[in-house]
Amino acid sequence: MSQRPAPSPFHIPARDIARRPGTQKMVSEVFPAPAVLGTDVIGVPQGAEVSLDVSLESVSDGIWVSGTVTAEAVGECGRCLDEVRQQVAAPVQGLFTLDDPKVDDEDEEPEDVFEFDGETIDLEEVVRDAVATQLPFTPLCRPDCPGLCDQCGARLADDPDHAHDVIDPRWSALQSLIEEKES
Ligand SMILES: [Zn+2]
Numbered sequence: 001m002s003q004r005p006a007p008s009p010f011h012i013p014a015r016d017i018a019r020r021p022g023t024q025k026m027v028s029e030v031f032p033a034p035a036v037l038g039t040d041v042i043g044v045p046q047g048a049e050v051s052l053d054v055s056l057e058s059v060s061d062g063i064w065v066s067g068t069v070t071a072e073a074v075g076e077c078g079r080c081l082d083e084v085r086q087q088v089a090a091p092v093q094g095l096f097t098l099d100d101p102k103v104d105d106e107d108e109e110p111e112d113v114f115e116f117d118g119e120t121i122d123l124e125e126v127v128r129d130a131v132a133t134q135l136p137f138t139p140l141c142r143p144d145c146p147g148l149c150d151q152c153g154a155r156l157a158d159d160p161d162h163a164h165d166v167i168d169p170r171w172s173a174l175q176s177l178i179e180e181k182e183s
Pocket residue numbers: 077078079080081082140141142145146147
């Protein structure tokens with residue numbers, strides 16, 4: 001029994017509208033993310049729900065795709081390491097061209113042009129980039145997160161008056177003497 005690889009949810013069949021300029025179709029799907037979408041510090045986890053709402057419009061040289069991808073990204077606060085959850089609604093767009101992707105139009109952004117084999121639109125790269133640009137470089141649980149105490153690692157948000165007893169100056173003088181001797 002031959003095992004067919006599971007089709008990627010980002011692969012959208014478009015043969016029915018290919019080479020038929022003026023036709024279009026809407027795609028609205030919800031599926032678990034087949035892989036992490038995002039960066040090392042924050043991303044949509046594998047298996048998390050992803051909503052894809054796009055319209056596919058057949059144009060003379062291919063298919064113009066535009067819409068939105070929505071999901072929830074999970075990451076770690078860059079200051080206090082708490083979990084950060086962020087709703088992502090990223091605009092998705094691109095021209096999937098039947099010709100070799102070449103830029104002969106000044107107004108056309110080359111990064112929005114992708115290859116199209118006449119059968120299937122592969123939205124994975126577009127979605128991946130769209131989500132990544134919506135995510136912060138340093139996720140924060142809240143904009144004014146005070147972070148952790150640099151002495152004991154306590155969360156300063158839980159304990160804003162947090163302080164450490166300063167070592168008696170005589171003791172610290174003695175301590176540095178001992179350290180000097182040891183080194
Ligand atoms: Zn934080």
